[in-house]
Amino acid sequence: xxxxxxxxxxxxxxxxxxxxxxxxxxxxxxxxxxxxxxxxxxxxxxxxxxxxxxxxxxxxxxxxxxxxxxxxxxxxxxxxxxxxxxxxxxxxxxxxxxxxxxxxxxxxxxxxxxxxxxxxxxxxxxxxxxxxxxxxxxxxxxxxxxxxxxxxxxxxxxxxxxxxxxxxxxxxxxxxxxxxxxxxxxxxxxxxxxxxxxxxxxxxxxxxxxxxxxxxxxxxxxxxxxxxxxxxxxxxxxxxxxxxxxxxxxxxxxxxxxxxxxxxxxxxxxxxxxxxxxxxxxxxxxxxxxxxxxxxxxxxxxx
Ligand SMILES: Cc1cc2nc3c(=O)[nH]c(=O)nc-3n(C[C@H](O)[C@H](O)[C@H](O)COP(=O)(O)OP(=O)(O)OC[C@H]3O[C@@H](n4cnc5c(N)ncnc54)[C@H](O)[C@@H]3O)c2cc1C
Numbered sequence: 001x002x003x004x005x006x007x008x009x010x011x012x013x014x015x016x017x018x019x020x021x022x023x024x025x026x027x028x029x030x031x032x033x034x035x036x037x038x039x040x041x042x043x044x045x046x047x048x049x050x051x052x053x054x055x056x057x058x059x060x061x062x063x064x065x066x067x068x069x070x071x072x073x074x075x076x077x078x079x080x081x082x083x084x085x086x087x088x089x090x091x092x093x094x095x096x097x098x099x100x101x102x103x104x105x106x107x108x109x110x111x112x113x114x115x116x117x118x119x120x121x122x123x124x125x126x127x128x129x130x131x132x133x134x135x136x137x138x139x140x141x142x143x144x145x146x147x148x149x150x151x152x153x154x155x156x157x158x159x160x161x162x163x164x165x166x167x168x169x170x171x172x173x174x175x176x177x178x179x180x181x182x183x184x185x186x187x188x189x190x191x192x193x194x195x196x197x198x199x200x201x202x203x204x205x206x207x208x209x210x211x212x213x214x215x216x217x218x219x220x221x222x223x224x225x226x227x228x229x230x231x232x233x234x235x236x237x238x239x240x241x242x243x244x245x246x247x248x249x250x251x252x253x254x255x256x257x258x259x260x261x262x263x264x265x266x267x268x269x270x271x272x273x274x275x276x277x278x279x280x281x282x283x284x285x286x287x288x289x290x291x292x293x294x295x296x297x298x299x300x301x302x303x
Contacts, residue, residue, distance in 0.1 A: 003027050003101040005289050006091045008079045008235065011036045012275045013266025013282035014107030015062040020286030022069030026293065029099055031091065033078040037109050037232075037267060038275070040125030045134055047276045058275070082235050086261030087296070102296075103289050106241075106249060106257075106264040107282055108232035110273075115227060117147070117172065119200030126205030128223035131273060132156075136163035139222035143167070145210045147197070147225035150176040156224065157190055168218055170210060172197045193218065232268060246271065255285030263289055 005021055007014045010032030021028045038044060038055045045051050050058060066072050078094040082104065091099040112130075114121065120128060129135035140163045148156050149171040160167055168191045175182070175194045185192060195212035200223070202208055210218045231237075231247040242250040242258040248271060249264035251257055257264050265285040266278035 001027070001100075003029050003099060004293055005103040005105060006031060006079075006089070006099050006101040007105045007107055008032075008091065009105075009107035009109055009232065009266070009268070010034070010059065010063075010074065011107060011109050011266060011278060012058070012062070013109070013268070013278040013285075014105065015059065015066065016279040016282035017105050017107060017265060017286035017289070018072050019062070019066050019069070020283050021290055022066055022072035024286075024290040025069075025071055026290060028072045029101075030072070030074045031077050031079050031093060031099070032074065033094075034076060035111075037111060037273075038125075041129075041135075042125065043138075044275055045137065046274060047279070050275075079233065079235060082239055086259075089261065102261065102293065104239075104262050105255075105282075105285055105289065106233070106236050106262070106268055107266045107278075107285075108235065108264075109267040109278075110229040110247070111232050112227040113230055115147070115225065117197050117200060119202060120223075120225075123200055123202045123205055123207045123223065127202070127207045127221065128200070128225060130225065130227055132159055132163055132224060133274065136160070139224075140164060141166070142221045143219060144222045144224060145170055145207075145218055145220045147172055147210075147223060149173070151178075151181065152226055153177055153192075154181045154184060156226070157185055157188070160224065168193065168220070170197060170212070170218070229267075236262075236264065236268070253284075254288035255281060256288065261292075 004026040005028050007030045010030045018030050043052045044055050079091050081092045083090045087102045089101050144167040146169050171194045173196050195214040198213050199211045236249045249269045251269045255263045255265045263285045265281040
């Protein structure tokens with residue numbers, strides 16, 4: 001069977017695209033290996049009607065609702081290669097299956113490259129987070145450590161003042177800020193430590209202090225840090241989709257990539273890392289894919 005669209009990735013972006021396409025009666029399969037970026041976190045915030053929901057529950061409810069639309073199916077698998085071109089794609093998976101399709105949507109998200117800091121994995125998603133909009137409220141008015149360096153340090157410091165005035169910056173190695181950035185932080189009495197981090201001490205996921213190589217102990221109850229992110233799969237590059245320097249797929253406002261018939265949505269195609277953004281971009285891509293399929297059929301019928 002040839003699918004109208006294969007959606008690779010079953011996070012908020014892929015699932016919302018599936019919902020739109022299912023309601024538009026398109027034959028769709030969602031291939032998902034089930035490793036979403038927010039799987040470390042207990043609660044997801046900021047999505048109206050779903051504030052505080054567990055990410056796994058969010059996905060489960062989404063799938064239950066999409067199952068009402070019989071042309072959509074799901075498979076737990078990993079897409080490993082893709083061949084063909086517009087209207088004639090073929091997706092191959094780790095389980096040795098192939099899915100022919102007319103259109104492809106990369107909703108593959110991004111993945112964190114783990115920071116090599118002792119103790120960070122134990123607190124990540126519990127008391128150490130990456131985005132104040134996602135988890136700043138829960139850490140409001142607490143003593144925080146920001147593990148950040150270079151130009152991002154001043155930016156994050158300015159941002160975090162919306163949630164707490166008690167925070168310290170750890171650059172975790174040689175300070176890469178400009179003199180002007182350091183002076184601006186000093187004017188605002190922000191303590192900055194440049195010694196590398198030896199360990200993050202915690203109890204049941206709750207950070208207690210950050211210990212530096214020079215012996216300094218910085219007590220805190222929360223951490224924000226900026227992980228390096230990479231695209232969730234190299235399939236867009238295999239298909240020669242244009243990419244940004246920060247490994248996002250280049251798309252237009254409708255989610256179209258530089259390759260005809262190929263779309264991308266969610267974290268893979270934006271740097272606004274929010275569930276609601278991913279879902280909305282998935283919905284937009286779903287509508288555009290549906291429109292393109294309808295137009296193609298319309299013109300075929302008139303020939
Ligand atoms: C610690 C943490 C906390 C966060 N908290 C919040 C929050 O509170 N609120 C908020 O709005 N946002 C939060 N985010 C951001 C949010 O997780 C992302 O913006 C959102 O998950 C992006 O959705 P997506 O569908 O683009 O990607 P994802 O949710 O990452 O889903 C992508 C899916 O594609 C799959 N995939 C990738 N490649 C393949 C392949 N080749 N074959 C098959 N499947 C594949 C992955 O396994 C994954 O299941 C948080 C992120 C982190 C890291």
